[in-house]
Amino acid sequence: MNVKVASQLRCYHCGDTITTAQFKQEEKSFCCFGCQTVYQILKENDLCEYYSFDSSPGINNSSTFDVHYDYLDEPTVQSKLLQFNSPNFARVQFAVPAIHCVSCIWLLENLNRIDEGVLLSKVNFGKRTVTIDYNPERIALSKIANRLTSLGYKPVINLQAKQDQHLLTHDKNLILKIAIAGFCFGNIMLFSFPEYFGLGSDEGFLRDTFSYLNILLAIPVLFYSASDYFTAARRAVLQKQINIDVPIAIGLIALFTRSLYDIGFHVGPGYLDSLVGLVFFLLLGRWFQSKTYASLSFDRDYTSYFPLAILTFRDQKWTSVLLSDLQPGDTIRIRNQEIIPADSILESEFALINYSFVTGESTETAVRKGENIFAGGKLIGKPATFIVHKSTSQSHLTSLWNNDIFQKADEQTYQRTIDRTARIFTWIILFIAAASAAYWFVADSSKMWLVLTSVLIIACPCALALSAPFTYGSMLRVFGKYGLYLKNADVVERLSSISTVVFDKTGTLTSGVSDVSFSGELSEEEKHGIALLTAASIHPLSVLISKSISTEASGAIENFEEFVGEGVEGIVNGCFYKIGSAQFVGAIEIQTTALPRVYVSINNEMKGYYSLNTSLRKGVGEMLDRMKNINLSLVSGDGAADKKRLTNLFPKNAELKFNQSVHDKLNHIKGLQQDSAKVMMVGDGLNDSGALKQSDVGLVVTDDTGVFTPASDGIIHGKSISNLDKFIELGKSATFILKLSFIISFIYNSVGLSFAVTGHLTPLVAAILMPLSSISVVAFATASVNYVAYQKRMLL
Amino acid sequence: MNIIVALIAISLSLALFFLGLFIWSLKSGQFDDPFGPAARMLFDEKREIDQYKKNSLPSEMSRL
DSSP states (O other), X not given: OOHHHHHHOBOTTTOOBOXXXXXXXXXXXXXXXXXXXXXXXXXXXXXXXXXXXSSSOOXXXXXXXXXXXXXXXXXHHHHHHEEEEETTEEEEEEEOTTOOSHHHHHHHTTGGGTOTTEEEEEEEXXXXXXXXXXXXXXXXXXXXXXXXXXXXXXXXXXXXXXXXXXXXXXXXXXXXHHHHHHHHXXXXXXXXXXXXXXXXXXXXXXXXXXXXXXXXXXXXXXIIITHHHHHHHHHHHHTTOOOTHHHHHHHHHHHHHHHHHHHHTTSOOOSHHHHHHHHHHHHHHHHHHTOOOTTOOSOOOGGGTSOSXXXXXXXXXXXXXXXXXXXXXXXXXXXXXXXXXXOEEEOXXXXXXXXXXXXXXXXXXXXXXXXXXXXXXXXXXXXXXXEEOSOGGGSTTGGGGGSHHHHSOSSOSOOOHHHHHHHHHHHHHHHHHHHXXXXXXXXXXXXXXXXXXXXXXXXXXXXXXXXXHHHHHHHHHHHHHTTEEESSTHHHHHXXXXXXXXXXXXXXXXXXXXXXXXXEOOOHHHHHHHHHHHHXXXXXXXXXXXXXXXXXXXXXXXXXXXXXXXXXXXXXXXXXXXXXXXXXXXXOOOOOSSSOEEEEEETTEEEEEEEEEEXXXXXXXXXXXXXXXXXXXXXXXXXXXXXXXXXXXXXXXOEEEOSOOHHHHHHHHHHHHHTTOOEEEEEOXXXXXXXXXXXXXXXXXXXXXXXXXXXXXXXXXXXXXXXXXXXXXXXXXXXXHHHHHHHHHHHHHHHHHHHHXXXXXXXXXXXXXXXXXXXXXXXXXXXXXXXXXXHXXXXX | OHHHHHHHHHHHHHHHHHHHXXXXXXXXXXXXXXXXXXXXXXXXXXXXXXXHHHHHOOGXXXXX
């Protein structure tokens, strides 16, 4: 037996390292039963071409448990989910985060070769969705969902999915507006050139033609492309506020009316090229800033975690009932790995519940008949029945969402730098405009209107309005490259003001992967036996142990028995193994830590125990060391077992809190904010959601962007958490760069104003100055952001 | 002189035609998925979509 070779073997399906040699078929090795099953399905349906596009394209299927999609066949669910429904034709769109390569597209678009009822399936790679046309008479929707799951493409079902369509059209509208503005901009420039190079006086007819064409081309830009600026400015004025849109709207109106006047009275060619160019650049900035991560969702609440429907005993039979229709007193049936959706009482004899969702602690709790179970617990093992005693929305966990913080409108009262600047700017411009108008009224009243409009035209803060989108937009892209995905560009600005960072422990500073270490002596053969026994059990601790033993485990187990909540026993090679809790194995437990231990005895002789310890993420220690100027603290749902290790990790003045409930975490953040700290919360689970929402910047750590994350301002990849300090510093640099861009645009504005107040602003000057200022600000912002990011040398 | 006016009319209508094409392609979803079609091109066998479209699409689907 060569263990080394075995550990280098890669699964033919998903490419993971193979730890056991149990799963083999036709010279191909698989890492787990799930992957082998997928291979078999593909093989039977002659779909092995799947493996020809990418090597090992599959998704590891070992963690895929039985998911029950029966509720998808309920008419009420279908009416919310299906895009089209008729007796023999239906269309559904599933979000499938696991889509990642060409093979995925190929397989998902060949579903009709596996299941006959599927008519056509089409993948949208960018959005990670698959749209399936099927015949409901020949295949049930639940069957399709089950098929996707069995292939490793677990669909994420969201009954609110139809809302996303709306967002998409918004994006498309912006591109449409840019296209029209760009089109008109190009053509108006073309028609304006002859004027700048000087047309002869005998070409008056041509000049008029060009001018009227320009007006025609400017109208759709002003009334369609720029419409958002007018509505935003109007709204701001009605609320007696001034934001950046107000001076822009004033400038656009001044440009247009002045151009109409100039052309109508044959004074000059007008400023229509400047007007349209301005709108085009502004819209480009808006588009650049609107960089979104279509496959990520930042607004999930608890309902995304809970099952949509639940098996309920009603009218003498088990039926799927939508969660919102669940009543206190209902008897519900929960299966392995399903989440208990409401506070309830256990009716079965025994159940194993994992509360990691609620508390962050990843150990199982054993519950006996009649005990109370909180919503959010996940059932491990055999199915069990429960009696609901509070509806979902009234449950302990979900009551968090009744907290004020979740009732607030999403738009915060946060004042953006750009709007503060715009307000001062607008008042200054209005003052200069009034002053120069007053001067010219006295000096030469015929020139008064000319100067007044010139001031308003040149003051139109295009460059100013572009600095923020391009600075923060570029930063957003840099962050995305290094695994920090922010909800929008405003978060970058808030990031720069952070003075306190609060961490969660499990899943945030530590990764989900556990270190398994054995205390005691074991021979190779004994390890082999343990690996076999633990591989046969579904308990999560067993899975971890069997994975940690890298041996080619194959052989027979006799008299295998699993005692739920206690351990496993069986005979391998004539030796009697008992693996499980101290009580089960017969050891005397010395409880020094809260870390779970698994004891082993062979032939009733104590051999020792496995201890499981979550490992810290790479680079966390160094990252915390580098955050010298920032107050750090930790709120953990876990017990204080890890306290010693964490105290060494954090600076001395850091506040470490353990055994914190969901509400405690929220209150901790509130407390810090009352001391006027700007708080960043870094967490991972549903149990952090209150704190994430309350904090100024809430970041969620995840190892797989495809899985659910609670509502947050940003999602950070687990590998990139060690860059957190650099991200905050980059946020500060971004704000500094923004201020420099403001200065540049002010310089351009002063130059332009000096032309305007003296009455020398010609269309040619405007046509040169305005695009030049915009382009130089955009170039400066983008280049310097990328430069400072490059200087940081971030790791990934 | 007149020829310039004619040329302008032609060039503008040509440009408008292409703008119209772009708007059509945007609305019909050709920019929705920048990766998928490039990969799909590599798949070998026929998927008999045309057949499917002819036979089994109910008439109401044209509204979608």
